[in-house]
Amino acid sequence: MSFISYLINGLSLGSVYAIIALGYTMVYGIAKMLNFAHGDVIMIGAYVALLSMTQAGLSPLAAILIAVVVCTALGIVIERIAYKPLRNASSSLAVLITAIGVSYLLQNVALLLFGANAQSFQSVVKWGGLSLAGGSLKISGETVVTIIACIIIMIVLTFFVQKTKPGQAMRAVSEDKGAAQLMGINVNGTIALTFAIGSALAAVAGVLLCSSYPSLTPYTGAMPGIKAFVAAVFGGIGSIQGAFIGGLLLGIIEILGRAYISSQMADALVFAVLIIVLLVKPTGLLGKKIQEKV
Amino acid sequence: MGMLKKMSKNTRSNLITYGIVIAAFLIMQTLITTGSISSLLEGLMVPLCIYVILAVSLNLVVGILGELSLGHAGFMCVGAFTSAFFSKCMRDVITSSLLRFFLALLIGIAVAAVFGLIIGIPVLRLKGDYLAIVTLAFGEIIKNLVNVLFIGRDSNGFHFSTKDVMDLNMEPDGTVLVNGPQGITGTPKDSTFLIGVILILITLFIVTNLINSRDGRAIMAIRDNRIAAESIGINVTKYKLMAFTISAALAGAAGVLYAHNLSTLTATTNNFGYNMSITILVFVVLGGIGNIRGSIIAAVILTLLPELLRGLSDYRMLIYAIVLIIMMLFNWAPKAIEWREKYFSFGKRKKEAVK
Numbered sequence: 099m100s101f102i103s104y105l106i107n108g109l110s111l112g113s114v115y116a117i118i119a120l121g122y123t124m125v126y127g128i129a130k131m132l133n134f135a136h137g138d139v140i141m142i143g144a145y146v147a148l149l150s151m152t153q154a155g156l157s158p159l160a161a162i163l164i165a166v167v168v169c170t171a172l173g174i175v176i177e178r179i180a181y182k183p184l185r186n187a188s189s190s191l192a193v194l195i196t197a198i199g200v201s202y203l204l205q206n207v208a209l210l211l212f213g214a215n216a217q218s219f220q221s222v223v224k225w226g227g228l229s230l231a232g233g234s235l236k237i238s239g240e241t242v243v244t245i246i247a248c249i250i251i252m253i254v255l256t257f258f259v260q261k262t263k264p265g266q267a268m269r270a271v272s273e274d275k276g277a278a279q280l281m282g283i284n285v286n287g288t289i290a291l292t293f294a295i296g297s298a299l300a301a302v303a304g305v306l307l308c309s310s311y312p313s314l315t316p317y318t319g320a321m322p323g324i325k326a327f328v329a330a331v332f333g334g335i336g337s338i339q340g341a342f343i344g345g346l347l348l349g350i351i352e353i354l355g356r357a358y359i360s361s362q363m364a365d366a367l368v369f370a371v372l373i374i375v376l377l378v379k380p381t382g383l384l385g386k387k388i389q390e391k392v
Numbered sequence: 393m394g395m396l397k398k399m400s401k402n403t404r405s406n407l408i409t410y411g412i413v414i415a416a417f418l419i420m421q422t423l424i425t426t427g428s429i430s431s432l433l434e435g436l437m438v439p440l441c442i443y444v445i446l447a448v449s450l451n452l453v454v455g456i457l458g459e460l461s462l463g464h465a466g467f468m469c470v471g472a473f474t475s476a477f478f479s480k481c482m483r484d485v486i487t488s489s490l491l492r493f494f495l496a497l498l499i500g501i502a503v504a505a506v507f508g509l510i511i512g513i514p515v516l517r518l519k520g521d522y523l524a525i526v527t528l529a530f531g532e533i534i535k536n537l538v539n540v541l542f543i544g545r546d547s548n549g550f551h552f553s554t555k556d557v558m559d560l561n562m563e564p565d566g567t568v569l570v571n572g573p574q575g576i577t578g579t580p581k582d583s584t585f586l587i588g589v590i591l592i593l594i595t596l597f598i599v600t601n602l603i604n605s606r607d608g609r610a611i612m613a614i615r616d617n618r619i620a621a622e623s624i625g626i627n628v629t630k631y632k633l634m635a636f637t638i639s640a641a642l643a644g645a646a647g648v649l650y651a652h653n654l655s656t657l658t659a660t661t662n663n664f665g666y667n668m669s670i671t672i673l674v675f676v677v678l679g680g681i682g683n684i685r686g687s688i689i690a691a692v693i694l695t696l697l698p699e700l701l702r703g704l705s706d707y708r709m710l711i712y713a714i715v716l717i718i719m720m721l722f723n724w725a726p727k728a729i730e731w732r733e734k735y736f737s738f739g740k741r742k743k744e745a746v747k
Contacts (some may be wrong), residue, residue, distance in 0.1 A: 117425055121476060122686060126521075126608055132521060132524075180717055180721070183725035183726075183727060183728070184720070184724055184725050186726050187724040187725060187726060188726075189677075189681055189724070191454070191460065191673075191677050191681060191696060192677065192720055192723075192724035194460075194673075194677075195673065195674055195677045195678065195716070195720050196716075196717055196720040196721065196724075198670055198673075198716075199674075199713050199714075199716035199717035199720060200396060200713075202709065202712065202713035203710065203713035203714060203717065206709045206710040206713055207710065209706075209707060209709075210710065211708070249577065249741070273603075298539065321452075323530075324666060327525065328525060328529070330524045331521070331522060335521065335522075339597060358558070360540065360554070362536065362539055362573075363536060364541045365532060365536055366532065366533045366536035366537060368529070369527075369528075369529035369532050369533050372526070372529050373514070373529050373530070373533075374527075375525055376522055377514050377517070377518075380517065380518050380519070380522060382522075383521065
């Protein structure tokens, strides 16, 4: 029974990673950049939701909505001010360092506004959860909601990218920016839309993460951000299904590793699995192999 | 001046870099002996040397080899812990601090180089962002392993464990040398500003000589076009590994300096985790990828900046972040470069690129 319970907890954590990784992978696919500030958008989303609930006394659903709106706006502003001017820079490292600068900026703004002390997050899920197998297997409401939310997001996003006009535009831009522009696609708008979606997902992930692990500090987003990045690479960066699978696997490995091997070594285990996967499949589980041109 | 003119452009440029380092050292040393700078700033001199060495060594991988490494702090961690372990064991055996430090330095460098080689073999098969994430992964693994390592010594010899101190099963006379998350305490404080500057000069000597050698040109050929380099018979794996291992060894030297500057050595995200690796990368990119002198200047400015802004207390890291973003935009955005060339050319004749 304890194994199944660990497995479900792993799925829940993995779902959060998957939602964050979706944001990473979409942004990478379209802008070819590692958005290191993505983890900190999660943290901002969680703070906004917390304040909406405690200070403004709003319902959890309204709080999530506000967090999503704020993060979407934040994502668009960050892209416009910090990343867009560097889109055609001579080195792709330039925008990476700027993203790190944005990450520091968000952390320190949060530090000034909310303080360094951990704040306890109110869970947005009021439901007590399931009790199966005569009470020996308990699944918390947060776990169930997180997993369901992840599946819904995954389905909606796949549909959006495959079937709708803006989704097709996204795929076109990620394939070839110049050609997409010649076909009359608004490249700047599409990239901004991608950042908006990624940041909105980050807000949702932040609220779900802090509902399960209710301690919020300005650095809360950093480690899940890195893990989600690992998940995105694990699944093959740029691939939406890959991010989903990578996130889930990572969460399960981490929780099982923590339970059965060593709690301090869980992170090392996650990274070791990543290394092994990349050595066998150098572009991740579902990544496309790019043929080098001479 | 006649002699300066006869030298090649590279040699002259290198000599200027050495000159800057030595001049900066002499000025700071004079200021320290006359007591005109705060003790806070004085305490920052060894860390400054550490950052400069790290920035120069990472530039070898990022700028010269052209691969993004996010795990540089891992090699520093290896160098720091092996050398601190050695120094702690030998504290009473070797009493000359200079000799002890020198031996610790050799050990730290050697072990870091071995790690660079072992990690480099699989990592360098990958490309681009995948390579970056795997270096990050190795860096984190090293940090995590150090945190679960317990080593003790008693009359029967050394005891190892990955659980806790009790698990070492030592005799009552045993002492704990490496205490897991609490790290190593009581490392002799052997690092000095002078040693730091000498290490910087040695690092510069190694890196600049490598760049201007046949091997260095092979490494840069791989960076510019791997397939073309391979086709003219350059052994890609060998040269990639060479650059990566030398870089790791130099990071190990910085780690030795770091370990012997503190009485307690622990591995946290901020000193040996990805935060540190990223901090070093910021120095390299801001100073100019592939530009050794730029790395030194960026490392010095960005290390001093938070201290100089200390008067602004809570706002200093905020300002640091904003300055970083603005400097990156100003240095790298194509529009900003165009604007700079238009208004700040100062009679510099533009070089026409050969198409």
